[in-house]
Structure formats: C-alpha cells, structure tokens
Amino acid sequence: MNVDISIIIPTLNEKENINELVERIRKSLNDIKYEIIFVDDGSKDGTIEEIEKLKKKYKNIKLIERGSRRGLSSAFLDGVKYSDGKYIVLMDADLQHPPELLKVMYEKALEGYDLVIASRYIKGGKIENWSIIREFISKTAIFIAYIFLPETLKVKDPLSGYFLIKKDLLDNFKVSDPFSYKVLLDILVKVNYNKLIEIPYTFKERKYGRSKLGKKIIFSYLKQVFLLFNISQFIKFYLVGLSGIVINLLALYLLIFYFPFYISSFLAILISIIWNFILNDLFVFKTKKRKFLERFLLFLGGRGLLSKPIQYLSALLLYYIFGINYLLSQFIAIFIAAIINWVFTKGIVYGK
Structure with missing residues (x-):
C-alpha cells in the first residue's frame, strides 16, 4: 500500500471525539495518501465500536x-509496526491537537525536515485555559529535561505529544519505558535526525472526556528522564572537570616562576580548559557533528563567556546581597557553573 503519512492515535475512552477527529483529518489531508492507526488500550465507552x-x-x-493499558509509548511503537507510511505522525484523540495542522507538517517534511514538532511554546503557539499550576508543571518539566537531557535544549516544546517523523529513522528505535507518555523525549535523545523544525499551534481545551494528567503521569515522566539520563557520561564529564582543577593548579605552580600572577593565572585557566576539551572530545562525547575547530571554539566560548561570568556574578550576588558565607557562596557559584557547563557542552558543543 502506497501511503505518505501514517497517523498513530492512541485511544482510551474517546468515543465522543472519534468521529469529529476522523472527519477533520479527512478534510485536512484530502489530497494526500494517508492512513489512521488507532491503538486502543481497553476502552469501555464504545470507542472500539x-x-x-x-x-x-x-x-x-x-x-x-x-x-488493557500498556502505555502510550508502546502504543506508538505498535502503531509504527503496522504502518505503511513514509512519515509517522503521533497525535492525541481528544481534539487538543488540531488535525488542520497535519498538512503543514507534511509540507515541512517535503522540504527536507526529518522531524516536525507542533509546538505550544514558540512564537504563535499558545495554550487555551490552563491553570497557573498546570502551566508551572509544564514549564518545570521542560526545565528538568533541559538540565538532565541537554539533547532537548534546541527545542522549545520537547514534551509535545504532536509530531511527524520520517519512518526510516525509527528502524532501531526503542523507548526507555513502554508506559511513558513523552515519546518525543526519547526521540530527541536517541534518534539520529538531521533537520528539525517546530511549528506553532494552539493547544485546545478538551471538548469531551476527562484529562488523563495526574500524579501517575508526573512520576512516569520523572522515571523516563532518569532512564534517559546518561549517568556514566555525566560522571566522566565531572571527573574530567576535577582533573582540570589539578591541571590548573599544577600549571599555575610552574608558570608562576616565569610570569607575574595575572598572566600565570590566565594561562593556567586556558591550559585547563584545553585539557578539559581534549579529554571530553576523546573519551566523554562519542557523537561529533561539528568540526574539531568549531567544537573547540564553542567549548572555549561556553566557559569564557558564559559559565565563568555567571559563576563570578553568582558568587557576588550570594555574598553581598544575600549575606551568605563567602566559602558557601563560592561553592554554590561553582555548582551553578558546573551545571551550565554540562548543559552547554552536551546540548550545544556536542548537540545534534
């Protein structure tokens, strides 16, 4: 069967939404070959009928x-197995994801984008009638993703449940947890895509049925982040950082015999940065999409223009404004800089 798009729609008690959803998809893709794959996890309200x-x-x-309930991520994978399309779309059945956007997403794919994400958080995107608490939970979840999974850093809405991806990229794709809800998170971390684009949309208020957001989904998300988090790489990165401190002090000890302190200190910092870069490049980060010189300049700039100034200003703020002990202020500032270094290095220097 020659199909352009396979639309995978997980369902659980969505009877009142199904007919309108299908008709709106038909109108949106009236001149495109597509299929709709419903994956149902035991609906009891007549959805299957x-x-x-x-x-x-x-x-x-x-x-x-x-x-029975087997998880949204596994529903996506099961849908992919039965799909015939060149491109795969994941969307909700509750009409919060507008089907009218499907044609725009497909057109972007034809322009050469491997991954097209419907985004609530880029310019032009918005959310209807969310409470402050739910918006806070959403933004906090994204912040957590940025810190622990810097591969998501370039995406404004890494938790979107509405996206299109080239099917070929999913040949060896496995999710971190079949019961997880954020398939896109796994894709951003695991899939080797080339071009990505976000397009704005309005996340609509649910017309019928009940929202499935709850404590279970929140804990499922935290579990998913933990499973995707590369702990061994994280440890290696900070071991390299600790070795850089030793190199810094050793270089300063040797240089101080030949240069005044202000020059020796500067050179010691530069040597330690070069040391850190070489070790990270050789042993910590295996995926390298940028050229060597570009990686080095980004690495150097990230520390010299970003993390070090923030470390310095944070220490001043904590000590002079909040009256925190000078050693504790310095320690907290170093910790903040260390997190920035991790996110910038993994997400930008060695990012996709």
Missing part, C-alpha cells in the same frame, strides 16, 4: 486492540 463503524466506511483506517 465507533472505530469499527469508521473502518467499514473508510478503507484507510486500522485498529489495534490491546485490551
């Missing part, structure tokens, strides 16, 4: 019945 009616009416609708 509605889909069966639509299957008889339209030949491009498939249904995978799984009988």
Whole structure:
C-alpha cells in the first residue's frame, strides 16, 4: 500500500471525539495518501465500536486492540509496526491537537525536515485555559529535561505529544519505558535526525472526556528522564572537570616562576580548559557533528563567556546581597557553573 503519512492515535475512552477527529483529518489531508492507526488500550465507552463503524466506511483506517493499558509509548511503537507510511505522525484523540495542522507538517517534511514538532511554546503557539499550576508543571518539566537531557535544549516544546517523523529513522528505535507518555523525549535523545523544525499551534481545551494528567503521569515522566539520563557520561564529564582543577593548579605552580600572577593565572585557566576539551572530545562525547575547530571554539566560548561570568556574578550576588558565607557562596557559584557547563557542552558543543 502506497501511503505518505501514517497517523498513530492512541485511544482510551474517546468515543465522543472519534468521529469529529476522523472527519477533520479527512478534510485536512484530502489530497494526500494517508492512513489512521488507532491503538486502543481497553476502552469501555464504545470507542472500539465507533472505530469499527469508521473502518467499514473508510478503507484507510486500522485498529489495534490491546485490551488493557500498556502505555502510550508502546502504543506508538505498535502503531509504527503496522504502518505503511513514509512519515509517522503521533497525535492525541481528544481534539487538543488540531488535525488542520497535519498538512503543514507534511509540507515541512517535503522540504527536507526529518522531524516536525507542533509546538505550544514558540512564537504563535499558545495554550487555551490552563491553570497557573498546570502551566508551572509544564514549564518545570521542560526545565528538568533541559538540565538532565541537554539533547532537548534546541527545542522549545520537547514534551509535545504532536509530531511527524520520517519512518526510516525509527528502524532501531526503542523507548526507555513502554508506559511513558513523552515519546518525543526519547526521540530527541536517541534518534539520529538531521533537520528539525517546530511549528506553532494552539493547544485546545478538551471538548469531551476527562484529562488523563495526574500524579501517575508526573512520576512516569520523572522515571523516563532518569532512564534517559546518561549517568556514566555525566560522571566522566565531572571527573574530567576535577582533573582540570589539578591541571590548573599544577600549571599555575610552574608558570608562576616565569610570569607575574595575572598572566600565570590566565594561562593556567586556558591550559585547563584545553585539557578539559581534549579529554571530553576523546573519551566523554562519542557523537561529533561539528568540526574539531568549531567544537573547540564553542567549548572555549561556553566557559569564557558564559559559565565563568555567571559563576563570578553568582558568587557576588550570594555574598553581598544575600549575606551568605563567602566559602558557601563560592561553592554554590561553582555548582551553578558546573551545571551550565554540562548543559552547554552536551546540548550545544556536542548537540545534534
């Protein structure tokens, strides 16, 4: 079957949304070859019966019945297995993801983008009728992703549940947790895509049914971040950083015999940065998309123009404004700089 787009839609008690969703997809993609793959996890409200009616009416609708809750991420993978399209779309069944955006996403794919993300947080995107608490939870979750998974740094909405991806990129793709809800997070960390773009959309208020956001989803997200977090790489990165302190002090000890302190200190810092870069480049980060000189200049700039100034200003702020002990102020400032170094190095210097 020659299909351009396979649209995977996980369902659980979405009977009232199904017919409108299918009709809006049909209008959006009326001149494009597509299929809809519903993956149901044991709906009890008549969702399956509605889909069966639509299957008889339209030949491009498939249904995978799984009988019980097995997780959104595994639903996505099961949908991919049964798909025939060149591109895969994941979207919700609750009409919060506007089907009218599908054609725009496909057009971007034809322009050469491997991954097209419908974004709530770039210019032009917005969310309807969210409480301050829910917005805070969403922004905090993104911040957590940026810190622990810097591969997501270039994306404004790394937790979007609405995206299109080239199917070929999913050949060996496995999710960190089949019960996780944020498939895109796994893709951003694991998939070797080339070109990515975000397009704005309005995240609509749910018309029918109940939102599935709750404590379970929050804990599932934290578990997913932990599973995706490369702990061994993180440890290696900071061991290299500690070795850089030793090199800094050793270089200063040797240079002080030949140069005044202000020159010796500067050269010692530069030598330690070069040392850190070489070790990180050789032993910590295996994926290198940028050229050597570009990586080095970014690495040098990240420390000289970003983390070190922030470290210095943070120490001054904590000591003079908040009255914190000078040693504790310096320690906290070093910790802040260390986090910035990790995020910048992994997300920008060695990012996708």
